[in-house]
Structures are given as structure tokens and as C-alpha cells.
Amino acid sequence: MPKRADLSDTFCPVGRSAELLGDRAVLLILRDLFFGRRRFEAIAANTGLGPQLVSARLKLMEREGVVERHAYQERPPRHEYRLTAKGKDLFDVLYAMRNWAERWAYAEGETGAGPAMRYVHRACGTDVGTSTVCPGCGEPLRYGDLKGEPSEALRAEQAARTG
Amino acid sequence: MPKRADLSDTFCPVGRSAELLGDRAVLLILRDLFFGRRRFEAIAANTGLGPQLVSARLKLMEREGVVERHAYQERPPRHEYRLTAKGKDLFDVLYAMRNWAERWAYAEGETGAGPAMRYVHRACGTDVGTSTVCPGCGEPLRYGDLKGEPSEALRAEQAARTG
DNA sequence: CTTGTCACTATGATTATCATAGTTACGATG
DNA sequence: CATCGTAACTATGATAATCATAGTGACAAG
Numbered sequence: 001m002p003k004r005a006d007l008s009d010t011f012c013p014v015g016r017s018a019e020l021l022g023d024r025a026v027l028l029i030l031r032d033l034f035f036g037r038r039r040f041e042a043i044a045a046n047t048g049l050g051p052q053l054v055s056a057r058l059k060l061m062e063r064e065g066v067v068e069r070h071a072y073q074e075r076p077p078r079h080e081y082r083l084t085a086k087g088k089d090l091f092d093v094l095y096a097m098r099n100w101a102e103r104w105a106y107a108e109g110e111t112g113a114g115p116a117m118r119y120v121h122r123a124c125g126t127d128v129g130t131s132t133v134c135p136g137c138g139e140p141l142r143y144g145d146l147k148g149e150p151s152e153a154l155r156a157e158q159a160a161r162t163g
Numbered sequence: 164m165p166k167r168a169d170l171s172d173t174f175c176p177v178g179r180s181a182e183l184l185g186d187r188a189v190l191l192i193l194r195d196l197f198f199g200r201r202r203f204e205a206i207a208a209n210t211g212l213g214p215q216l217v218s219a220r221l222k223l224m225e226r227e228g229v230v231e232r233h234a235y236q237e238r239p240p241r242h243e244y245r246l247t248a249k250g251k252d253l254f255d256v257l258y259a260m261r262n263w264a265e266r267w268a269y270a271e272g273e274t275g276a277g278p279a280m281r282y283v284h285r286a287c288g289t290d291v292g293t294s295t296v297c298p299g300c301g302e303p304l305r306y307g308d309l310k311g312e313p314s315e316a317l318r319a320e321q322a323a324r325t326g
Numbered sequence: 327c328t329t330g331t332c333a334c335t336a337t338g339a340t341t342a343t344c345a346t347a348g349t350t351a352c353g354a355t356g
Numbered sequence: 357c358a359t360c361g362t363a364a365c366t367a368t369g370a371t372a373a374t375c376a377t378a379g380t381g382a383c384a385a386g
Contacts (some may be wrong), residue, residue: 007187007236013264013279013319014194014257021260024170024373031177040333051334065267068364076383078332086267092259092295094177097184099174100256104228104249116176132255132295133303140296154174188343205366213344214365239352241363 021093025049030094033067033087035148037090038080043073066090091143092132099104099130111151119146179240183227184256188212188220193257196230198311201243208325229253254306255295262293274314282309 011026020026025127028047037043044054058081064146066087072080083090102115119128122145126136133140170182183189191210200206207217221244224230231252235243246253265278283292285308289299296303313321 011274011279011314011320012194013261013268014190016268017260017263018187018190018194022185022190024181024185027177027181027185031175031181041331044333050377052336053223053374056336056373076332076381079334087267089263093256095265096255096259097180098176100252101179103252104178105179111174116174131303138301140294151174157174206361207364213346215345215367216343217366219342239350239363 016094020061020066021090023057025053026061027094027097029054029057029061030066030083030090032088033081033083033093034094038082040079040081042162046158048161059129061087088143095141096132096147099132102130111153114151116151116154118149118151120149121145122147155162173260180256183224184253186220188216189224190257190260192220192224192255193229193246193250193253195245196246196252197306198299201245203242203244205325206244209321224250251306258304259295259310262295265293274316277314279314279315279317281312283312284308285310288322 007015010016025047028049029043032043032046037046040051040054040058043049043124047054049057058067058069062069064086065084067081067154069079070082070086072078076154090103098117102117106116115130119140121128121136121141124134124137124138126134128134128136128141128146131141134145139145164238164268170178173179174193188210191212192206195206195209200209203217206212210217217291220229221232225232225244227249230244231247232242233245235241241284261280265280269279278293283289284291284297284299284302284304286302287297287300289297291297291299291304291309294304297308302308
């Protein structure tokens, strides 16, 4: 491809987000980071992306300020990647994607009974379904408010990928 | 590229969404459709994408059931593209992207005073800022509840692109 | 001193994307 | 009736991103 058009200076907010988020690899890496996977190899294994692509995208995300590279030990040198505040604030986007998929992207009963990924509001214990506001207590849902529990099908799939 | 890994059968909901939404062109086309642009040429002009790419993505989106091709006149044959219910339900994703960008992707005062795109809750007239719940009346915000008003900077940019 | 782990980098084949130009179907203008 | 204009595309060739696979550097353990 010739260099794709740059959207980083458009005044449209969706355009600016699309520069970073309009990329499969970035979305998958973000998903893993939100899920608590911080190490390079773990992300590469679970996403199924090649190490070159993971490396390139993590560098991009670091430049964009959504992740931070952090040494968790010196000898041998080992690093992990953490979401910054700007990165954590992408939770709403990923959660909206999840909600949409749960509503539209599965065949009847494909994940057994219930959603592929169940979320419970920590504060009140309510299963939030696919709402942006807790159906129990009415509070808007933010990053950290929810406890996710993967369905049996999803757990099995992840186990197969990560060995 | 070699054929990229297929995510349409993963059990992860973010993965399933990423298959469609992890693509700049799809996001830009969705943005335009939400904004009321339904004609092929209008979308191509405003997004800046080539007609080949717009054509390919609209076909993909039709296969995925998020848009419908609709003839609005017979002679000469003219078509427009409309969001289906499944497509309209992507509003939360685009809105979350917009909110994130408004909070993080602009330099101080870059769009003048206020956001690049202002949204007002139709039901109560409150400026919703970057919330998912109306700060005035507390209602969750859905597609159709909001009236968008582009900033002067954004209006000028769009006018320049669409001639 | 060989094997193993983590975090990458290098290489080559394949394919998506862009810019530009061309096509089809018609209506309107001169 | 020949040309111009518009909408909605399709065709072509150059360029660049992606994938699979293999390899590197730093260390630790056996």
C-alpha cells in the first residue's frame, strides 16, 4: 500500500480515534492488557499475532501514550506493558464492542447458556448483562467496577492458545 | 500480507467485533453513516478513501448485516446505504471513541472553546459533555437521543473535503 | 555446556491499499 | 444527436503492511 492517509490531524474525534483503534492488532492487544496479560510473550500467544506485529503495535501504543513499558526485573532484563490512564480510559470502547458482539455476533446457544463473557458489578453484585449502566443500582459502569468471568467455551479456547 | 488470521469464530466478543471494527475504513464509513451521509460518492469524498476501498468495505458491511443497499431511484439507477438495526447498535462504540478522543486527542484549545463535536440530549436539552449518561437527567444515552453540533473547525474541514 | 525462557529482530513471500484512470447508465444542454 | 455532467462504481500498477518462520541476546537452571 502507499502510505495510508493520516488522520491524526483531522478535527473529527472518531477519525482521531480510528488512527489508533482502527487496527485489529491494537484492539486485540488492548483486550489482553485489560484482561491482565502484561507480558510480551503472553500477549503474542493469546492474540495469535506474530512477535513482529506485537512489537510494532506496542511501540505505537507507547508513542501514543496508552501503554508504558516497565522493567519488572533487571537480570535477565524482563519487561511488561501497562495501561496508562489514557489507555485505561479506552475501557468504554472495548466494553461497547463486547456488548455489541454479545448481542449480535453469536448464534443461539453458541456459548452455552448466557454470554461469552459475564460481567458483574462489584459494588452491588448485579450481572450487568450488556448495559452501560448497572441494571441493579443504576450507576454508570467504569473500568474497575466490573468483574469478568469468561464462559466455559472462552476459557477452553484461551487455554488451547496459551498452551 | 498473507491472509490474516480469522477472528469470526473466536469466543471472545472483542475479537469478533475486531474483525469488523478493527479497520480504519469501516470506522470512517460508519461515522459518515451515523452522520447522515448515505451516498457512495459523499462517503468517498468525506472520508478521503478511494472508491475501491469504499466499495469493498460497504460490501463487507452488507454481508455482516450492518448496512443495507437501497435504491432510491430507478432511472438512472442510484443507491444509498442505510444502517440496519445491527448497524445502529454500533452507536455506543463510535460514541465511546468520540468521548475518548475529546478527552485525550486534542491539544489545549485546538478546536476553539469546547469539544470538536458537541452533543446535546434531545430529551432535556443538556450538553452531555463526554458522558455515557446524561448529566442533566441521568438517562443512559442511546442512538437518536443526541443532537450533534460540529465545532467551527470541524465544519470547515468537512466543507473543504466535500467541495 | 546444553537446554529453556523471555523479549524481541531479520527475512522473504503474499496481499491489501492507494492514486489514477476508465466504465456504465442515464439526464440535460446546445 | 453529439457532447457534457453526475452517480456509482471497476480496472490497473506501484507501494507497503502482514504473516510464517527462523534467528539473536541475555541470562538461569540442570
